[in-house]
Amino acid sequence: xxxxxxxxxxxxxxxxxxxxxxxxxxxxxxxxxxxxxxxxxxxxxxxxxxxxxxxxxxxxxxxxxxxxxxxxxxxxxxxxxxxxxxxxxxxxxxxxxxxxxxxxxxxxxxxxxxxxxxxxxxxxxxxxxxxxxxxxxxxxxxxxxxxxxxxxxxxxxxxxxxxxxxxxxxxxxxxxxxxxxxxxxxxxxxxxxxxxxxxxxxxxxxxxxxxxxxxxxxxxxxxxxxxxxxxxxxxxxxxxxxxxxxxxxxxxxxxxxxxxxxxxxxxxxxxxxxxxxxxxxxxxxxxxxxxxxxxxxxxxxxxxxxxxxxxxxxxxxxx
Numbered sequence: 001x002x003x004x005x006x007x008x009x010x011x012x013x014x015x016x017x018x019x020x021x022x023x024x025x026x027x028x029x030x031x032x033x034x035x036x037x038x039x040x041x042x043x044x045x046x047x048x049x050x051x052x053x054x055x056x057x058x059x060x061x062x063x064x065x066x067x068x069x070x071x072x073x074x075x076x077x078x079x080x081x082x083x084x085x086x087x088x089x090x091x092x093x094x095x096x097x098x099x100x101x102x103x104x105x106x107x108x109x110x111x112x113x114x115x116x117x118x119x120x121x122x123x124x125x126x127x128x129x130x131x132x133x134x135x136x137x138x139x140x141x142x143x144x145x146x147x148x149x150x151x152x153x154x155x156x157x158x159x160x161x162x163x164x165x166x167x168x169x170x171x172x173x174x175x176x177x178x179x180x181x182x183x184x185x186x187x188x189x190x191x192x193x194x195x196x197x198x199x200x201x202x203x204x205x206x207x208x209x210x211x212x213x214x215x216x217x218x219x220x221x222x223x224x225x226x227x228x229x230x231x232x233x234x235x236x237x238x239x240x241x242x243x244x245x246x247x248x249x250x251x252x253x254x255x256x257x258x259x260x261x262x263x264x265x266x267x268x269x270x271x272x273x274x275x276x277x278x279x280x281x282x283x284x285x286x287x288x289x290x291x292x293x294x295x296x297x298x299x300x301x302x303x304x305x306x307x308x309x310x311x312x313x314x315x316x317x318x319x
Contacts, residue, residue, distance in 0.1 A: 003037055003039045004040055006030055006040055007026070026147070030147055030148075034148070037220065038217075042144075042236055043230075044232075045140055051136065054133075059271070062106060074087075082305070083109055084107050090102065094195060095197045096196075102180060102183065102186065102194045105176050105178050105179070106177050107175070108130055108174065108176075109173060109175075144206070163203065165278045171277070171278045172276040172298060174276075176273075181267055198308075199240050200239035201241065201276070203239055203242045204238060206234050207235040210229060212229075212260070212266055215255065215256075216255060217255045237255070238251055244291075244295065278297065279298035282296055283295050283296075
């Protein structure tokens with residue numbers, strides 16, 4: 001296994017009394033992962049597989065609704081919460097040199113926003129289930145940020161103090177539930193994939209996926225390696241702002257979701273919790289160096305999102 005599996009039991013949700021010895025061992029293992037491939041599987045986090053399955057079940061019901069119904073919940077890039085809502089297939093292109101990604105998404109970042117949720121008549125409990133899972137992911141993400149600070153010899157709350165407004169309109173952290181539809185009735189364009197090569201924008205990402213496969217991570221050798229589902233684990237990765245923040249000590253790694261080699265009639269699901277600093281935070285190198293210039297967290301995220309959605313329907317680019 002090229003992506004390590006680390007037991008997070010010492011700091012799982014609900015566990016507050018942590019012996020220093022257990023914490024130091026876990027912290028060192030996570031540091032090695034984050035400074036190597038940039039990815040790590042965490043087991044025994046306190047988020048149970050049943051919770052993940054429930055969110056996937058209710059999400060799939062949404063994605064199978066008629067398109068006209070889903071359009072009522074569509075993402076509006078001109079809104080204050082520019083990332084919230086439904087994104088249809090091929091609208092987003094995470095690798096600008098490929099055609100649009102063969103996936104749909106539903107994004108939630110502001111729990112109190114005016115986001116147009118599907119009605120209870122269409123999908124009972126959809127909002128309740130996603131809201132609850134968002135809050136669970138937030139708790140785990142803050143613990144991961146604490147461990148990340150300890151990895152670098154910083155005060156435990158160094159990163160957490162820059163992520164205090166998660167779930168509000170002053171922070172872009174997003175729970176994104178994703179659906180990759182079956183492809184047996186789809187005309188796949190040349191060089192098109194389910195999700196193009198990219199690195200994530202923010203601090204860290206928590207990923208939950210089903211067993212359909214397809215996720216690949218760039219290895220330090222320059223080759224892509226499979227990152228399969230390991231039931232009961234959370235796949236965590238470093239994102240771009242964290243790499244800047246740590247002057248490349250921790251690495252943000254390119255990843256993608258490729259087409260299935262067979263079973264084109266099979267769908268795929270995943271959920272990502274993209275953790276971002278509070279909008280007003282200025283991210284500068286925590287070691288005091290000038291390796292990267294300071295950048296505003298919100299502006300950086302908006303600039304990256306703009307690239308992903310720009311000319312999304314233009315599929316005539318060379319790869």
